[in-house]
Amino acid sequence: MVNPVPVVKDVVFQNLLDDPYPSYDRIRNLASAVWVDSARINLVTRFDDIMEVERNHAVFASTNPKSLMNKVMGHSLMRKDDELHQIERKALEPSFRPGVVKKHWGPIFSDIADRLISAFEDKGEADLFKDFAGPMASYALIELLGFKSDVAWQDISLWSQSLMDAVGNYSTDPGITARGKAAAGAIETEIDRVLGYHTENENPSILSSIAHAEHKHSIEQIRANVNVVVGGGLNEPRDSILTLIYGLLLNPNQLARVQKEKRLFATAFEEAVRWVSPIGMYPRRVTQDTVLGDTQLKEGDQIGICIGAANRDPSHFDDPSVFDINRPRQQHLAFGGGPHFCAGTWVAKQMVGEIAVPMIFDRLKNLRLHGSRPVIENGWVFRGPTSLPVQWDV
């Protein structure tokens, strides 16, 4: 039976932010796509339906003339399809190849992590959000982009947050839009400052890769895609560093296993992004009337692809709400699953699973959750701990 999209009016927005998983379970049980009033979009939560969406981008497009993202960031590759998307995506590839990541970026990430840990190692307690994961992801991104070290980590972190807030500003609050535009302006200034250098000196940074791409990019294309990387390349590694540390601290047996067998950190990273996916939802536009699973969709419908929900779909994962590195190796959707599959996957694997998190456990002896300060997690479109207070022996 194919039904029209059911409407759900009683999902409280604040509940989605605090803990979206009970709402996801309810929506997943209801239909393949469900209109959720408070989210103002049709949510798709089942793993198999999302695979179908990802494998059919002619019907489920990323291009969207009404996109808020285009207004704030410019028209980037994330809102393009087919050939237009491919040429800009190819331009980024040289910076993101696994070999380049390992040989070139690996040592740079290690230095950053080492420097940050050295600064608080003797204190015995820290909030790993602001003392470690935030600056770690920010400094790494400054290097990746080729901004060279003049940018403060708090600045790029603020730009990133302002861009994301503006992109998600469905209530069209003018203050949020203004801050997003200010961030885009600051990034533009930064690009102007270093683009000449990268044009003349080919190197592994993203700005250099774009400047030397086979397809010559207009300055608007460069700005839009750098904005996407600033907006989308900071909070995910930051949040997955924290989620992975949190998952291991909650499960001492698993922690003991990875510490004995270091290569399991890579497996644990995959499990962390399945368990709490840093990007919980991204949008697609329906280009023609179509049936998805048990639901009739209409041309022009906006759908929200909830990979955070699919990664806890009980038809694919046993005990999906449990962090368990001993699961059988299995595909998850934390990096997406189609033409827009995360370009930064190998950067994330290396930074988080090979460097930052192993180093934290190696250097901070008997690391544990703080005795009196709580862990706070927040968000559904983007989700992760916003505070991770810990203690260790000094």
Added chain:
Amino acid sequence: MITFTFVNPDGTETAVQVAPGYSVMQAALANGINGVTAECNGSAACATCHAYFDESVTSALPEIKEHEDDMLDFAASPREAGSRLSCQILVSEALEGTRIRLPDAQ
């Protein structure tokens, strides 16, 4: 239609008939072959569509470009002379009758 055979990790074989123009990765998924995962669905970003092509056909395949070359070094199973990302290989006459071996892990 082009006919060729996937050799699954457990040694069983599956013959498939595919129209030219689809990628070998798509041919595997469309025929329910489990030995290919294809997490990125052909974006050349995941290396989970790794396959071993027979020496008799490798010279007829498009040459390995820098990006694919780098990715193959990071596939979950060891790289061999015939290793390719199957999403980067389009089905063509060159594959008629060949056997494509799939690795133990993707």
